[in-house]
Structures are given as C-alpha cells and as structure tokens.
Amino acid sequence: MENVSIFVDVQNIYYTTKQEFNLNFDYNKFWKLVTKKRHVIAAFAYTTDRGDKKQIQFQNILRGIGFEVRLKPFIYRSDGSSKGDWDVGITIDVMEYASKSDIIVLASGDGDFDILMKKIRTLYNIKTEIYGVPSLTAKSLINSTNNFYPINKELLLS
Secondary structure: OEEEEEEHHHHHHHHHHOOOOOOOHHHHHHHHHHHOOEEEEEEEEEEEEEHHHHHHHHHHHHHHHHOOOEEEEEEEEEOEEEEEEOHHHHHHHHHHOOOOOOOEEEEOOOOHHHHHHHHHHHHHEEEEEEEEOOOHHOOOOOOOOOOEEEEOHHHEOO
C-alpha cells in the first residue's frame, strides 16, 4: 500500500465547482477515490471560520469523512474586501508530510502551488496528484504534477 497525504483548498474547490457547474464538491466520493488501496498519513481540509451554523455542520461532515479541518478566521476589511487565504499553511503542511508520503494529493486549481509541486517531486521523488476544475485550474499547476484529475460531474453532488 502506498502512503498518501491529502490537502484540500476548500475555498478554491467551492468557488470553482460553483462557477463551472453550480454544484458542490462531493467530499465522500473524493475521499473514496484518493484513499482506495492507500494508507492515509494525513488529510487536511483548509477553510475559513465565519462562525456560521451551516459552515460548522459542513466542517463536522469533513471531520466525519476523515479530514482534519484547519480553520482560519475570515477577515472582512474596511474597504469591503475579505481575506481567508491558506496558501502558506497548505505549503508548510505539504512540505512537512512530503517526506512521509509516497503520494501527495492536492485539490486546488491555484497556480501558486505549481512551485510547491515541482519542489516536492524533486526533493522527495514522490508522486503528486492534482484535482481541479479543468477550465479554472492554472495550466502551470497542471504541468507541475504527475497526474491531473479533472473535477467533473462524477465528483459533484447532484
């Protein structure tokens, strides 16, 4: 069995699946797919904490599936913009778990992670898998991984 570590950029997956399909991502199907015949070393879902009842229920569902939920306060700025970015946290965790894993799975379309994927493949000689909405995933990220898996209707709630 291969050792796998899983990292989900929840905000990115939420907004890209909503924009492209107007549907939600099916975390149960995703879990079954990426853990099949694999030993899970770590599994993190990175999201924001808005204190909203629906969000808390969703976070508990993620925990029930097997994810450790990492929360960051959602910040509303005085200019009306907001911030809830997990890029640095995801990067640190991927670097920490890459040496303990045979495969790193990242669910995100964010091109900022392309350098990270290239780096861990070179440093640790491990496989990487990216799951993202094809039309909304950075080409540089797709090109940085061993395997790109498109998020399509099979991985969405209907």
